[in-house]
Amino acid sequence: MTSAPEAIRFPYVEVPESAQALRREVRTFLAEERASGSFEPACDCWADFSEAMSKKLGARGWLGMTWPKVHGGQERSLIERWVVTEELLAAGAPVGAHWIADRQSGPQILRYGTDEQRRFFLPQIARGECYFAIGMSEPGAGSDLSSARTVGEKVEGGWKITGQKVWTTWAHRAHYAITFCRTSPQEKDRHAGFSQFIVDLKAPGVTIRPIVNLSGEHHFNEIYLDGVFVPDSRVLGEIGGGWQQLMSELALERSGPERFLSPYPLLNAFAESATPDNDAALGSMLAEVFTLRQMSRSVAGQLMTGRLPNVEAALVKDVGNAYEQRMQDIVREAQTSAAGLQAGDALQRHFECAVMRSPSFTLRGGTSEVLRGVVARALGLR
Amino acid sequence: MSDLKEILADEAGRILGNLCTPEAVNAAGGGGFSSALWSAVESSALHHACLGEADGGAGLGLGDALPMVRRFANFAAPVPIADALLGSILLQRAGLALPQGLLALAHAPLTLSSSATGRSRVPYGRHAARIVLWQKEGDSLRVALLDPADQTFTRGLNLAGEAIDMLEMTGAPLLAVGQATMSADDLLAWGALLRAAQLVGVMEQALALAVEHANTRVQFGRSLSAFQAVQHSLVVAFGECAAATAAMETAAALSVERPHALAVPAAKIRAGKAATVVARTAHQVLGAMGYTHEHALHQYTRRIWSWRDEFGAEAEWSRKLGAQARQHAQTGNPDGLWDWITVKGIA
Numbered sequence: 001m002t003s004a005p006e007a008i009r010f011p012y013v014e015v016p017e018s019a020q021a022l023r024r025e026v027r028t029f030l031a032e033e034r035a036s037g038s039f040e041p042a043c044d045c046w047a048d049f050s051e052a053m054s055k056k057l058g059a060r061g062w063l064g065m066t067w068p069k070v071h072g073g074q075e076r077s078l079i080e081r082w083v084v085t086e087e088l089l090a091a092g093a094p095v096g097a098h099w100i101a102d103r104q105s106g107p108q109i110l111r112y113g114t115d116e117q118r119r120f121f122l123p124q125i126a127r128g129e130c131y132f133a134i135g136m137s138e139p140g141a142g143s144d145l146s147s148a149r150t151v152g153e154k155v156e157g158g159w160k161i162t163g164q165k166v167w168t169t170w171a172h173r174a175h176y177a178i179t180f181c182r183t184s185p186q187e188k189d190r191h192a193g194f195s196q197f198i199v200d201l202k203a204p205g206v207t208i209r210p211i212v213n214l215s216g217e218h219h220f221n222e223i224y225l226d227g228v229f230v231p232d233s234r235v236l237g238e239i240g241g242g243w244q245q246l247m248s249e250l251a252l253e254r255s256g257p258e259r260f261l262s263p264y265p266l267l268n269a270f271a272e273s274a275t276p277d278n279d280a281a282l283g284s285m286l287a288e289v290f291t292l293r294q295m296s297r298s299v300a301g302q303l304m305t306g307r308l309p310n311v312e313a314a315l316v317k318d319v320g321n322a323y324e325q326r327m328q329d330i331v332r333e334a335q336t337s338a339a340g341l342q343a344g345d346a347l348q349r350h351f352e353c354a355v356m357r358s359p360s361f362t363l364r365g366g367t368s369e370v371l372r373g374v375v376a377r378a379l380g381l382r
Numbered sequence: 383m384s385d386l387k388e389i390l391a392d393e394a395g396r397i398l399g400n401l402c403t404p405e406a407v408n409a410a411g412g413g414g415f416s417s418a419l420w421s422a423v424e425s426s427a428l429h430h431a432c433l434g435e436a437d438g439g440a441g442l443g444l445g446d447a448l449p450m451v452r453r454f455a456n457f458a459a460p461v462p463i464a465d466a467l468l469g470s471i472l473l474q475r476a477g478l479a480l481p482q483g484l485l486a487l488a489h490a491p492l493t494l495s496s497s498a499t500g501r502s503r504v505p506y507g508r509h510a511a512r513i514v515l516w517q518k519e520g521d522s523l524r525v526a527l528l529d530p531a532d533q534t535f536t537r538g539l540n541l542a543g544e545a546i547d548m549l550e551m552t553g554a555p556l557l558a559v560g561q562a563t564m565s566a567d568d569l570l571a572w573g574a575l576l577r578a579a580q581l582v583g584v585m586e587q588a589l590a591l592a593v594e595h596a597n598t599r600v601q602f603g604r605s606l607s608a609f610q611a612v613q614h615s616l617v618v619a620f621g622e623c624a625a626a627t628a629a630m631e632t633a634a635a636l637s638v639e640r641p642h643a644l645a646v647p648a649a650k651i652r653a654g655k656a657a658t659v660v661a662r663t664a665h666q667v668l669g670a671m672g673y674t675h676e677h678a679l680h681q682y683t684r685r686i687w688s689w690r691d692e693f694g695a696e697a698e699w700s701r702k703l704g705a706q707a708r709q710h711a712q713t714g715n716p717d718g719l720w721d722w723i724t725v726k727g728i729a
């Protein structure tokens with residue numbers, strides 16, 4: 001008798017008392033901020049940009065918190081970071097400015113960067129002053145990133161980058177983008193010959209144009225790179241090692257609580273106005289949130305042991321995104337038999353935001369189809 | 383303790399591997415029972431895993447017995463290991479001596495004093511040496527032991543073909559009566575947690591059969607697993623099973639003295655939802671072959687259809703969980719619900 005593949009698993013990870021103490025600190029801070037009017041809780045808040053909020057969090061040591069103290073970090077555990085992350089999301093605080101830098105660009109620099117890069121970038125990120133965008137997708141390379149055509153060409157003292165990136169969230173307000181480029185011609189191994197560069201988004205040759213999303217908001221952009229010079233000192237990791245480096249980002253990118261807590265303010269507003277008629281709907285959503293929190297925290301725990309749980313991370317995102325979209329249906333169905341959505345109240349506001357942003361949930365950070373391909377491979381189906 | 387729970391699960395796996403063959407499982411269909419398997423379980427005292435060592439048990443909490451229970455479900459074992467574990471705990475909590483032979487567990491009939499009168503639905507009743515009857519009494523339980531030998535059963539089956547017999551009692555004499563320090567709510571929650579572990583066990587096996595079939599069955603000149611539509615439906619079902627497993631394991635870890643008020647309902651809800659998807663997907667992938675009695679798939683999917691509804695289906699637990707959540711959300715504290723979700727012990 002065979003069972004599910006042993007390699008894919010979500011062992012229970014306990015939250016230590018130190019992390020619970022930290023949780024209370026963060027929650028108190030956020031309650032005070034909310035009371036003072038510094039922010040209004042919102043769904044999908046990690047897409048909302050606030051330099052002020054990022055700097056406040058940085059000042060409290062809640063950004064880059066797992067990094068060495070010498071680089072501006074706090075040498076906290078990934079579980080402690082996970083706790084802070086979910087507190088920010090549950091509160092609906094605007095955390096989009098620093099999100100990418102704190103979640104994946106900083107950790108990539110810590111792991112693959114030179115000592116000079118670490119000293120230069122990490123303390124700024126940890127202070128909440130330096131923001132990154134993701135330079136992966138291209139017009140001809142969305143899910144299929146190995147088709148990327150932006151090229152890096154070796155020149156005296158550095159590299160000349162030419163090409164185009166797209167769907168680049170907050171590129172117009174971020175300082176840098178770790179940019180994925182082809183640095184040698186495609187060979188048989190289509191994953192070979194890629195490299196990553198830390199591109200200064202204010203450098204000559206960089207043009208950033210807005211792409212307005214369906215609700216009229218300007219979050220993402222297209223970036224034109226017209227022979228942009230990047231000095232040798234801003235190569236990230238190994239020339240030719242770009243694909244492998246990128247793979248090590250994915251678990252960080254896909255497994256966090258933002259993959260299922262984006263509509264938490266809606267769930268909370270629903271619960272606040274619920275009647276006993278809504279109990280079954282509320283309970284079914286609670287069961288999902290409970291489960292996904294365990295899965296996500298388990299991935300953080302596995303990352304702490306040095307494992308690279310890319311398949312587990314793909315499952316957190318796929319199961320989490322499915323819940324994020326389905327919960328809106330549950331709220332709608334419950335409301336038709338209860339009070340109804342009242343114009344202008346918190347429930348209505350969160351519902352509308354969640355609905356308008358929901359198409360992005362199953363696209364950003366890897367589409368559902370790409371994620372399912374990752375898991376299918378691990379199950380031996382492809 | 384974690385070592386011990388794995389040792390017991392491995393011991394169960396060894397016994398099941400020897401005795402719980404597909405033939406034995408099929409032979410027990412239609413209300414049967416594998417007495418050979420149960421004798422081996424008793425010899426290893428697996429059914430007493432949750433009793434203290436003084437009583438011949440392993441001293442495990444019920445949560446720590448779940449890996450073993452899950453293993454029984456992996457084999458679709460035709461023995462009521464979960465109910466027997468729970469029955470043994472009830473007897474011990476009530477200070478009653480443990481009898482020899484198979485224990486069945488049932489909610490008690492109308493009167494339960496020195497004798498019992500009424501009707502009671504008893505899983506595996508016809509095979510039991512003794513029946514543990516329970517009845518809510520305030521915050522605790524009245525527990526009694528009945529010899530079913532002279533009682534009348536109306537035989538019945540659940541969808542899985544497990545015996546679910548209706549016991550008709552009129553002044554049936556009881557062998558012993560006691561009071562157990564456990565609430566009826568907790569008893570049902572322990573049952574739900576056990577069923578969640580059993581659901582995970584049968585889901586794993588149904589998925590394994592589906593994946594194996596997808597990899598070996600050739601249509602249109604290629605294996606079914608080469609079709610992306612098939613891959614993705616299997617991955618969705620696998621994700622459901624993984625979610626149910628995570629919820630169940632967490633609920634087990636958090637339910638040491640008592641079943642956890644959030645984790646156990648969540649685990650049963652999640653397992654029931656997941657199992658429904660897994661059964662549907664496995665049948666779709668296995669096609670008409672999986673719809674036959676000859677194929678082993680139904681041993682797992684029929685258990686899914688029965689067990690998801692036992693000890694509370696998703697709707698019942700969702701209402702209970704939602705009522706708790708609603709009260710925490712409506713205290714006037716905007717963080718009230720989140721406080722409850724993240725309280726120490728759940729965190």
